Amino acid sequence: MAQTPAGPPRKPAPDTARRSEKSRRAIYDAALALVGEVGYARTTIEGIAARAGVGKQTIYRWWGSKGDVLLEAFLDLGDQAADRTAQPGRDPHALPDTGDLAADLKLVLRATVDELLDPRFEVPSRALAAEGLVNEQIGKEFVAKLLEPSLQLYVDRLRSAQRAGAVRPDVEPRIALELFVSPLAQRWLQRTAPISYAYVDTLVDYALYGIAPR
Amino acid sequence: MAQTPAGPPRKPAPDTARRSEKSRRAIYDAALALVGEVGYARTTIEGIAARAGVGKQTIYRWWGSKGDVLLEAFLDLGDQAADRTAQPGRDPHALPDTGDLAADLKLVLRATVDELLDPRFEVPSRALAAEGLVNEQIGKEFVAKLLEPSLQLYVDRLRSAQRAGAVRPDVEPRIALELFVSPLAQRWLQRTAPISYAYVDTLVDYALYGIAPR
Amino acid sequence: MAQTPAGPPRKPAPDTARRSEKSRRAIYDAALALVGEVGYARTTIEGIAARAGVGKQTIYRWWGSKGDVLLEAFLDLGDQAADRTAQPGRDPHALPDTGDLAADLKLVLRATVDELLDPRFEVPSRALAAEGLVNEQIGKEFVAKLLEPSLQLYVDRLRSAQRAGAVRPDVEPRIALELFVSPLAQRWLQRTAPISYAYVDTLVDYALYGIAPR
Amino acid sequence: MAQTPAGPPRKPAPDTARRSEKSRRAIYDAALALVGEVGYARTTIEGIAARAGVGKQTIYRWWGSKGDVLLEAFLDLGDQAADRTAQPGRDPHALPDTGDLAADLKLVLRATVDELLDPRFEVPSRALAAEGLVNEQIGKEFVAKLLEPSLQLYVDRLRSAQRAGAVRPDVEPRIALELFVSPLAQRWLQRTAPISYAYVDTLVDYALYGIAPR
DNA sequence: GATTAATCGAGACGGTACGTCACGTCTTCTC
DNA sequence: GAGAAGACGTGACGTACCGTCTCGATTAATC
DSSP states (O other): OOOOOOOSOOOOOOOGGGOOHHHHHHHHHHHHHHHHHHOSTTOOHHHHHHHHTOOHHHHHHHOSSHHHHHHHHHHHHHHHHHHHHOOTTSOSSOOOOSSOHHHHHHHHHHHHHHHHHOHHHHHHHHHHHHHHHHOHHHHHHHIIIIIHHHHHHHHHHHHHHHHTTSSOTTOOHHHHTHHHHHHHHHHHHHOSSOOOHHHHHHHHHHHHHOSSOO | OOOOOOOSOOOOOOOGGGOOHHHHHHHHHHHHHHHHHHOSTTOOHHHHHHHHTOOHHHHHHHOSSHHHHHHHHHHHHHHHHHHHHOOTTSOTTOOOOSSOHHHHHHHHHHHHHHHHHOHHHHHHHHHHHHHHHHOHHHHHHHIIIIIHHHHHHHHHHHHHHHHTTSSOTTSOHHHHTHHHHHHHHHHHHHOSSOOOHHHHHHHHHHHHHOSSOO | OOOOOOOSOOOOOOOGGGOOHHHHHHHHHHHHHHHHHHOSTTOOHHHHHHHHTOOHHHHHHHOSSHHHHHHHHHHHHHHHHHHHHOOTTSOSSOOOOOSOHHHHHHHHHHHHHHHHHOHHHHHHHHHHHHHHHHOHHHHHHHIIIIIHHHHHHHHHHHHHHHHTTSSOTTOOHHHHTHHHHHHHHHHHHHOSSOOOHHHHHHHHHHHHHOSSOO | OOOOOOOSOOOOOOOGGGOOHHHHHHHHHHHHHHHHHHOSTTOOHHHHHHHHTOOHHHHHHHOSSHHHHHHHHHHHHHHHHHHHHOOTTSOTTOOOOOSOHHHHHHHHHHHHHHHHTOHHHHHHHHHHHHHHHHOHHHHHHHIIIIIHHHHHHHHHHHHHHHHTTSSOTTOOHHHHTHHHHHHHHHHHHHOSSOOOHHHHHHHHHHHHHOSSOO
């Protein structure tokens, strides 16, 4: 029979069955609202608890840190949005595949630009990204649950393009996608320069055809 | 005649001429040491002051926040390193220009990989980058004083390559450089994947020649 | 119906029922000990908290100032002493009434001299008295809770003497008592001159019979 | 020849001859003004220096503490007042001696009541008295320079009364005076009860003729 | 009148304590 | 037994003053 590995002495896990769904929702809402209003650094566990009308212990019972709460709250936000836009019989996330790789990429990246500039997403995701830089555990989860799944969609699209002969077969899709995704990410995260439709279009063009003369 | 805008009631700026150089050095050293030892989040102003043998007020007199201190400490660290490696009659920072663009870029990026993996640089620069994401003022200064100057070197090298015909003349160097710099930066910062010599070599190849068949 | 006046925006009063009795005792003990050891001025809230093994906030939650803490600690000390010396069926504080007013007063005042010279009482009560001079709120409470109750005992004894014909009926006891109490208090407080049994005996004699020839 | 006793290693006394009279006056004025405005406790050396337009060191050079400054400022204030009211050929301080002891005492004590209720004197003298309770050195000087000289005048007047047969010859004047002076002082200092002309009149009557039936 | 040395205004410095905020734990009472 | 409430010990915050020290710039006594 499977045995939980001993590990460090751990709290007896609280009984998930008795967990208050209402409190969890209230905590998510309060956390996101506060991060939006005062920023991540000035958001406190006490503040979330007070705003959610919840005891502090209820937060500490189920989450390990402010970052955990916000990460889950953000994931939950994404899930809700996905549920709303879901269309039956179709992967809600998959990239379009019209056969024109450049056009498809530009379309998706332009949508990404819109999303990155939407203030409702900007503050919490920037905050989470920052926390992830410094807190390895949060970072791992952030990348695994939010970033990599999105990048995997590009990998899929690029593989499809390889099958269609639009990308050289020896190209590593996981690396190739970074040519246009990472610059956009860096400009947005680090505010090194503004982002725009024209910018992502240029990125796609450069990435597909290189910058050296043909 | 130019008029200083009134702004909010501000403290009279302290007299820079009477500033204690010894204290400043001790604060830089203490700040960098603490960030290296316990991380940015657990580094406190009180800790820096105690370690530096300095009153807290001396820190608050000259810097506005923990991030400010660390940013200046880090800039100072870079300046010192530059002074040490400086060679007369030669810009200490300029990229090599042997005529072979791919080789030059790979050389520099491999050196960057080494630096990014050096723990003495990793913790403080990651911490600063994180702070910059969330604190716009720190972010602006971080980009302006640390990031952009480095990127400018790539711009210069790419322009030289354009003159030599190794890069298409219609390519924007400021964007093109992101094709290989941003992916490396993101992998390192967000730990999305490991970095290596082979990886940066691949990035340069993809960026120069594109991923579409020629 | 009585209405609490609005007043300035006040903290919601903490819940007295959940107050830690252990902390309160520890704070009293620490405060009195520190005042005795280093004096009132060098006694700090931080010092009291540290000595009591208590958070500063626990002090600020229940008291408004160093003076408040010490006043209550001193009152508590008095209460404890009273409880210890209490005899059933007898007011523990009442002055003796043997019929000989002069003798009774001298007896009590000699005991007061002993107490005033006892270093355990001297430092904190002198400190409180000083604080009361300058801080009206502390002063009011000091007088109301410590001084007046003691003086009232003299009033009672003098009234009894008036009934017995040992004091003129038109004499105001509340003023008359000051003839021997205030001089002693001033000598002790302001160190204008030493105090002794002989001194208080003289005061009683002068006060009872006047200084003019009979 | 007199030799300065070695004592603890002392600062070389600053040269009094070169002392700036203007600064001294400004410091006195600032100290008294601040004590009047914000009270003794909230009066700071830095505040006095700033208000006086003087360097902090100038205060520390000539005085040892806030209490010292205020004591001297107050003494100086008294000296100035005395100079103004001085009449040639007459001790400006001596008590009146009309032959009627009771009347003379009442007259002087009524004037004292007026002074004690004058807010210009009340705040600083109360502050000094409080400081003197707790700081023995200040207390000693306060008593020696301010209190005792005044009390001595009563001693003189009582001795004169003894010679005139208005006071019993075996009465100690230094004690007797406390019968009416100390009660007034205590009521004022400790705010135990209001003071008035009627009150001091009563004190004098009680003190002269006692409270026992004649 | 020039020289020189101490005092002066100013304020940076290493410190201590302030009073506040939030942490994460614990306890009590309610549903 | 989970949850709301909140007191607790802890520790950092940013501020106010402490008393010392170091700067030129007066300024008063000496040359």
